[in-house]
């Protein structure tokens with residue numbers, strides 16, 4: 602299948618068409634022929650690099666093997682990158698390098714993986730997406746959080762997609778259960794900060810942003826005209 606600009610491909614269904622209709626495949630009452638064809642186009646696209654994607658899942662699983670999420674069930678950490686990749690598929694993303702970037706997105710930040718290793722194994726484009734969504738752990742937490750907002754605005758489209766799916770996954774997790782040791786205030790603060798990062802990525806993916814705004818509405822995070830997020 603011929604590659605288009607930005608790594609997107611699919612001669613029969615535009616990425617816009619896929620994004621608009623694809624998520625309806627996951628909602629039985631809204632399922633339509635167009636959505637099913639859209640899903641087919643996406644599956645063909647992703648399948649064309651299935652072995653590369655499996656290699657990423659395998660590498661991420663090995664690198665995160667001893668890590669757990671912060672929820673009381675101590676879910677295996679690998680569930681997170683796989684879930685972020687799944688959200689991108691739901692959002693109609695058919696660019697295999699973005700899916701790979703999602704699967705690997707925490708390997709540099711949270712394991713001993715280096716960017717050079719990712720370049721050697723998965724190529725410079727995938728490694729570049731991961732590098733863009735990696736925080737500099739040598740900085741203070743406050744500075745890292747501030748820089749995420751600043752960097753999100755000028756990030757590439759591919760990195761913004763991973764960022765949006767990452768935030769959606771984490772916010773859904775927070776909505777589901779409070780991590781061990783977190784107060785309700787800390788959860789609200791995370792929502793407030795995440796709303797600013799998401800705002801900086803606006804206009805990237807209709808589906809992911811709609812899902813995020815649904816959560817912000819539920820948690821009553823209002824992004825004012827002056828960019829200040831308030832919680833009601």
Ligand SMILES: Nc1nc2c(ncn2[C@@H]2O[C@H](COP(=O)(O)OP(=O)(O)O)[C@@H](OP(=O)(O)OP(=O)(O)O)[C@H]2O)c(=O)[nH]1
Pocket residue numbers: 669670671672681707710742749767768770771772774775780791
């Ligand atoms: N909601 C949730 N988050 C969990 C859980 N387990 C681990 N995390 C991770 O915790 C981080 C958010 O916690 P914070 O206290 O704000 O940040 P910190 O761990 O970096 O100090 C997120 O990582 P991050 O890479 O720093 O993401 P982000 O801060 O860039 O969103 C998230 O992936 C969990 O069970 N629920």
